[in-house]
Amino acid sequence: MFTDWPILSLLIWLPILGGFLTLAAGRDAPAVALRLGLAVALATFVVSLLLWFTFERGTAEMQFQEFTPWIAAFNVHYHLGVDGISMPLILLTTLTTVLVVIAAWGSVKEQVGYYVAAFLVMQGLMIGMFSALDAVLFYVFFEAMLIPMFLVIGIWGGPRRVYATIKFFLYTFLGSVFMLIALIYMYLQSGSFAILDFHHLPLPMTAQILIFLAFFAAFAVKIPMFPVHTWLPDAHVEAPTGGSVILAAIMLKIGGYGFLRFSLPITPDAAAVLDVLVITLSLIAVVYIGLVALVQSDMKKLIAYSSIAHMGFVTLGFFIAFMIFRNTGDWSGASMGIAGGMVQMISHGFISAAMFFAVGVLYDRLHSRNIADYGGVVNTMPWFAAFFVLFAMANTGLPGTSGFVGEFMVILAAFRADFWLAFLAATTLILAAAYTLWLVKRVIFGEIGNDNVAKLKDLDRREFLIMGVLAFFVLLLGVWPAPLLDVMNATIDHLVAHIAQSKLPAL
Amino acid sequence: MNFEIPAFLPAVPEMFVLGMACLILVLDAFLPDSRRDITYGLVQATLLGAAGLTFWLAGPETQITFHGTFVADPMSDVLKLATYVVTFFVFLYSRPYLMERDIYKGEFYVLGLFGVLGMMIMISAHNFLTLYLGLELLALVSYALVAFWRDSPRASEAAMKYFVLGALASGLLLYGLSMIYGMTGSLDIATVAAALTAAEEGMNVPLVFGLVFVVVAVAFKLGAVPFHMWVPDVYDGAPTAVTLFIATAPKIAGFALLMRLLVEGLGPLHGDWQGMLVVLAVLSLTVGNVIAIAQTSLKRMLAYSTIAHVGFLFMGILAGTDTGYASAMFYIIVYALTAAGGFGMIILLSGRGFEADQLEDFKGLARRNPWFAFLMLLLLFSMAGVPPTVGFFAKLAVIQAAIGAGYVWLGVYAVIFSIIGAFYYLRVVKLMFFDEPVVERAPADRGGVFATAISINGLAVLALGIFPGLLLTLTHYAISG
Numbered sequence: 001m002f003t004d005w006p007i008l009s010l011l012i013w014l015p016i017l018g019g020f021l022t023l024a025a026g027r028d029a030p031a032v033a034l035r036l037g038l039a040v041a042l043a044t045f046v047v048s049l050l051l052w053f054t055f056e057r058g059t060a061e062m063q064f065q066e067f068t069p070w071i072a073a074f075n076v077h078y079h080l081g082v083d084g085i086s087m088p089l090i091l092l093t094t095l096t097t098v099l100v101v102i103a104a105w106g107s108v109k110e111q112v113g114y115y116v117a118a119f120l121v122m123q124g125l126m127i128g129m130f131s132a133l134d135a136v137l138f139y140v141f142f143e144a145m146l147i148p149m150f151l152v153i154g155i156w157g158g159p160r161r162v163y164a165t166i167k168f169f170l171y172t173f174l175g176s177v178f179m180l181i182a183l184i185y186m187y188l189q190s191g192s193f194a195i196l197d198f199h200h201l202p203l204p205m206t207a208q209i210l211i212f213l214a215f216f217a218a219f220a221v222k223i224p225m226f227p228v229h230t231w232l233p234d235a236h237v238e239a240p241t242g243g244s245v246i247l248a249a250i251m252l253k254i255g256g257y258g259f260l261r262f263s264l265p266i267t268p269d270a271a272a273v274l275d276v277l278v279i280t281l282s283l284i285a286v287v288y289i290g291l292v293a294l295v296q297s298d299m300k301k302l303i304a305y306s307s308i309a310h311m312g313f314v315t316l317g318f319f320i321a322f323m324i325f326r327n328t329g330d331w332s333g334a335s336m337g338i339a340g341g342m343v344q345m346i347s348h349g350f351i352s353a354a355m356f357f358a359v360g361v362l363y364d365r366l367h368s369r370n371i372a373d374y375g376g377v378v379n380t381m382p383w384f385a386a387f388f389v390l391f392a393m394a395n396t397g398l399p400g401t402s403g404f405v406g407e408f409m410v411i412l413a414a415f416r417a418d419f420w421l422a423f424l425a426a427t428t429l430i431l432a433a434a435y436t437l438w439l440v441k442r443v444i445f446g447e448i449g450n451d452n453v454a455k456l457k458d459l460d461r462r463e464f465l466i467m468g469v470l471a472f473f474v475l476l477l478g479v480w481p482a483p484l485l486d487v488m489n490a491t492i493d494h495l496v497a498h499i500a501q502s503k504l505p506a507l
Numbered sequence: 508m509n510f511e512i513p514a515f516l517p518a519v520p521e522m523f524v525l526g527m528a529c530l531i532l533v534l535d536a537f538l539p540d541s542r543r544d545i546t547y548g549l550v551q552a553t554l555l556g557a558a559g560l561t562f563w564l565a566g567p568e569t570q571i572t573f574h575g576t577f578v579a580d581p582m583s584d585v586l587k588l589a590t591y592v593v594t595f596f597v598f599l600y601s602r603p604y605l606m607e608r609d610i611y612k613g614e615f616y617v618l619g620l621f622g623v624l625g626m627m628i629m630i631s632a633h634n635f636l637t638l639y640l641g642l643e644l645l646a647l648v649s650y651a652l653v654a655f656w657r658d659s660p661r662a663s664e665a666a667m668k669y670f671v672l673g674a675l676a677s678g679l680l681l682y683g684l685s686m687i688y689g690m691t692g693s694l695d696i697a698t699v700a701a702a703l704t705a706a707e708e709g710m711n712v713p714l715v716f717g718l719v720f721v722v723v724a725v726a727f728k729l730g731a732v733p734f735h736m737w738v739p740d741v742y743d744g745a746p747t748a749v750t751l752f753i754a755t756a757p758k759i760a761g762f763a764l765l766m767r768l769l770v771e772g773l774g775p776l777h778g779d780w781q782g783m784l785v786v787l788a789v790l791s792l793t794v795g796n797v798i799a800i801a802q803t804s805l806k807r808m809l810a811y812s813t814i815a816h817v818g819f820l821f822m823g824i825l826a827g828t829d830t831g832y833a834s835a836m837f838y839i840i841v842y843a844l845t846a847a848g849g850f851g852m853i854i855l856l857s858g859r860g861f862e863a864d865q866l867e868d869f870k871g872l873a874r875r876n877p878w879f880a881f882l883m884l885l886l887l888f889s890m891a892g893v894p895p896t897v898g899f900f901a902k903l904a905v906i907q908a909a910i911g912a913g914y915v916w917l918g919v920y921a922v923i924f925s926i927i928g929a930f931y932y933l934r935v936v937k938l939m940f941f942d943e944p945v946v947e948r949a950p951a952d953r954g955g956v957f958a959t960a961i962s963i964n965g966l967a968v969l970a971l972g973i974f975p976g977l978l979l980t981l982t983h984y985a986i987s988g
Contacts, residue, residue: 071975071976073980074903147888154941155940166930181906184903185910188907
C-alpha cells in the first residue's frame with residue numbers, strides 16, 4: 001500500500017533537496033538547471049498525482065499521516081497529514097510549479113539556476129505548510145516560504161522591486177507574528193501544539209475573540225483582504241512572471257486555507273460573532289476593489305486587483321455559513337458556501353496563473369505591461385488571443401468555465417442568508433465582466449495599436465503547452481467539478497458539523 | 508582548627524586554563540614574530556583541552572567546593588562548553604584580521620584566554636566575591652583588548668569610555684552587594700537565598716535598595732537600555748576582532764551572572780526584580796530595534812541589535828520559571844553563535860586597510876561570492892527570528908516563557924518590535940542580493956580553514972533551526988538537572 005510510505009515527506013523534501021541540487025549543479029549552466037529543475041518538478045507532480053488517486057474519498061480523517069517527535073521540550077511533533085481541504089491545494093501547488101519551471105525557459109535570462117531552485121524550495125515549503133498538523137511546523141513552513149519569495153521578487157523583479165519585496169515581507173511577517181502569540185497561548189492552555197488538539201480545546205469567549213483576531217491578522221494579510229491588501233498589487237507588479245503566478249495561484253490560497261484549518265474550527269464562537277466584520281470586508285473587496293480594478297492602466301495591477309476581488313468571494317463563502325445559521329436556524333446551506341469558496345480558490349489558482357502567464361508572454365515580447373502599449377494583438381497572435389479570451393471569460397465567471405462554479409455556489413449560499421447580500425456579491429459578475437472584457441478589448445481587439453504590436457510573434461510550443469494545460473483545467477473544472485467536490489465534501493461536512501458546536505467551556 | 512583540603516576536581520578546567528595561560532604568556536615572550544602561530548595554536552588547543560576536561564567532569568550532580576565559593580553543576584558545564592565553542596570561532600576569525608593590521612601579537616590570545624578564565628569563574632561562582640572576581644577579570648581583559656590596537660585613535664577612545672563606564676558599573680555592583688551583605692550577613696549565594704527566604708517583611712526596603720544597584724550593574728554589563736550608551740561606541744570603535752570577542756562569549760557569562768546573582772542568590776526577591784527586568788526588556792527592545800534602523804555602520808547596527816537581543820534575554824529570565832531560564836539560556840547561546848558568525852563575516856570581507864564594517868561594503872555580495880552571501884543571509888534571518896533558522900526557536904522559547912508567566916502583552920510587544928527589527932536585517936539582505944556591487948574587490952582569500960569555520964557557523968544556524976530539539980533539551984537539562 002502506498003499509504004504506508006512517507007509520501008508527504010517525499011513531497012516536501014524532494015523539491016527542497018532537488019532545489020539545492022539544482023543550485024549546485026546549475027549555477028553556471030542554465031540549461032542543466034532548467035532540465036534538472038523540470039525533472040524534479042515533474043517527479044514531485046507525479047508523486048502528488050499518486051497521492052490524489054490513492055486519497056480515500058468519503059472520510060474526513062487525516063490521511064497519509066506521519067508522526068515523529070521533533071522538539072521534545074515544547075511537545076512539538078513532525079506531524080503531517082492531508083484531508084479534503086489540503087489535498088486539492090497540494091495538487092495545485094505541484095502543477096503550478098511545473099508550469100513555472102517550463103515558463104522560465106527562455107524567459108528568465110539571469111541566474112537561472114537560482115531562479116529554478118527558489119521555486120522548487122518554495123514548492124516544498126508550501127506543500128509542507130498545507131500538510132502540517134503541528135502548529136509550530138505549520139508556522140515554520142509558513143514563514144520560511146517568505147525567504148525564497150522575498151529573493152525572487154527582489155532579484156528578478158521590476159524597477160521598484162526592493163520596495164515591493166520588503167513591503168511584502170513585512171506585511172506578511174506582521175500578520176503572522178500575532179498568530180504565533182495565539183499559538184503559544186493555546187499551547188500553554190492545552191500542553192501541545194497539535195492543530196487537531198486545538199480544534200477540541202474549549203476556550204472562553206474573550207480568548208476566542210482575541211485568538212480569532214490574531215489569526216485574522218495573519219490570514220487576512222495573506223489572502224489578502226481589504227484594507228491590508230496594498231502589498232499585493234505592488235508585489236505582483238514587480239515580481240517576475242513566475243513569482244506572480246505562484247503568489248496568485250498558491251500564496252493567496254494559504255490565507256483561505258488558514259481560515260479553514262485554524263480560524264473556523266478553533267474559534268467557531270468568535271467567528272459566529274465576528275462574521276459580519278469578515279463578510280463586510282469581503283463585500284468591500286468584491287465591490288470596491290472591483291471598481292479599482294476598472295481604472296488600472298497596468299495589466300498586472302488589474303489582474304492583481306481582480307485577484308483581491310475574487311478572494312473576497314472566498315472569504316464570503318467561508319463566513320456566510322454563520323449568517324445562514326443565524327437567519328435560517330439550520331446549517332444546511334453552510335457546506336455549499338465553504339465548498340464554493342474552496343472551488344473558487346482552486347479555480348482562481350488556474351485562472352490567475354493563466355492570466356499572469358499571458359501577461360508574461362506579452363511582457364517577454366514588448367517589455368511593457370501598459371495596456372496602452374498594446375491593441376489589436378489578435379491580428380498578430382491569434383492563438384494567444386484565443387487563450388486570453390478564454391481565460392478572461394473564466395475570470396468573469398462564464399458558465400462552462402471553472403470561474404462559474406465557485407461563484408455560483410457562493411452566491412447561492414449567500415441567497416440563503418440574505419437577499420441583498422447575495423445581490424451585492426453578484427455585482428462581481430458585472431464588475432469582473434466590465435474590467436476583464438474592457439482589458440480584452442483594449443489589448444486584444446481593435447486595430448493594431450503600433451508598430452511593435454505588428455511585429456509580435458504568436459505563442460511558441462512551450463508557451464502553447466502552458467496555456468493549453470491551464471485551459472484544459474479551467475474547462476474541465478467548469479464542466480465537471482465533481483472529482484474536486486468528491487475529494488472535499490466529507491471534510492467540509494465534518495468541518496460544518498464541527499463549527500456548529502460551541503466551544504465555550506461549560507459553566 | 509582543622510584545615511580542610513577542598514575538592515579540586517570540579518575546578519580542574521579553570522586550573523588548566525590558568526596554567527596554560529601563564530605558560531603561553533611566558534613562552535610567547537621568547538617567540539619571534541614569525542612564530543606567532545605557535546601561540547595561536549596553543550591557545551586553541553587549550554580551549555579544546557578545557558572542553559575535553561569539562562566534558563569529562565560533567566555530571567548531573569551539583570558540586571560545591573572551595574568552602575562554598577565555587578560550584579560545578581549542569582548549568583556551568585553547558586555554559587562553559589558553549590563559551591569554549593564560541594571563543595574557538597572568535598580566535599579563529601580574529602587571526603587574519605590581526606595579521607593584516609600587523610597586530611598579530613601573542614597578547615591578544617593570552618588576554619583572550621584570561622578573559623575565558625574570567626567567564627568560567629563567573630559561570631561557576633557560588634559566592635558574590637567569586638562572581639565579582641570573575642567579572643573583573645573579564646572586564647580588565649576587555650578594556651585592554653579594546654585598547655589593544657594602539658595606532659587606532661578610535662579604539663583608544665572606545666577603551667576609555669568602556670573603562671570609565673565599566674568601572675562605574677563594577678562600583679555599583681559592589682555597593683549593591685554590600686547592602687545585601689549588610690542585611691543577610693553573608694556573601695555565599697546559598698546562604699543569602701536562605702536568609703532572604705526566612706526574612707521578615709520589614710527587611711525588604713534596604714534589600715530592594717541593594718537590589719536596584721545590582722540590577723543596574725548587571726544591566727550596564729549586558730548593555731540593556733537605559734545603560735547601553737557604551738555599547739555602540741565600543742563595538743564600533745574597537746577593532747573588529749575585539750568586537751567579535753566582547754560581543755559573543757561574554758554575553759554567555761552575562762547570563763550566568765544574571766542566574767547566579769538574581770535567580771540563585773536573590774531568587775526570593777523575584778517579585779521585586781521581575782518588574783525591573785520588565786522595564787529593562789521593554790526599553791531595550793524599543794531602543795535597540797528602532798535606533799538600529801538609522802545606522803550606516805554594520806558594527807553599530809549589530810551593536811543596537813545586541814541591545815534588542817538583551818531585551819529578549821530578560822524576557823526569558825523575568826518569567827521566573829525553569830522553562831524561562833532554559834529559554835533564556837537557549838537564546839543567549841544561539842545569540843552568541845549567530846553574532847560570532849555575523850562579525851566573522853565582517854572580518855571575512857575586510858582586508859588590509861579596509862574594514863568592511865559599513866553597510867555599503869556588503870552591496871552586491873551575492874554577485875561577488877554567492878556562498879558567503881547565503882551564509883550571511885542565514886545569520887541575518889536568524890537574528891531576525893525567521894524560521895527555519897534557529898533564531899526563530901530562540902524567540903519562540905522566550906516569548907512562550909513570558910506568556911506563560913502571564914506577560915501576554917510583553918509577548919505582543921516583543922513580536923511587534925521584532926518586525927521593526929526584521930526591517931534592518933532585511934535591508935542588509937537587500938544590499939547583498941538586490942544591489943550592484945560598489946566595491947569591486949572579491950572577498951580576500953582567507954584560506955580553507957576560515958571558509959570552513961564560517962560555513963560551519965552559518966550552517967549551524969540552519970541545522971539547529973531544523974533540529975532545535977537537542978540544544979533545547981540540553982538547556983532544560985542544564986537548568987532543571
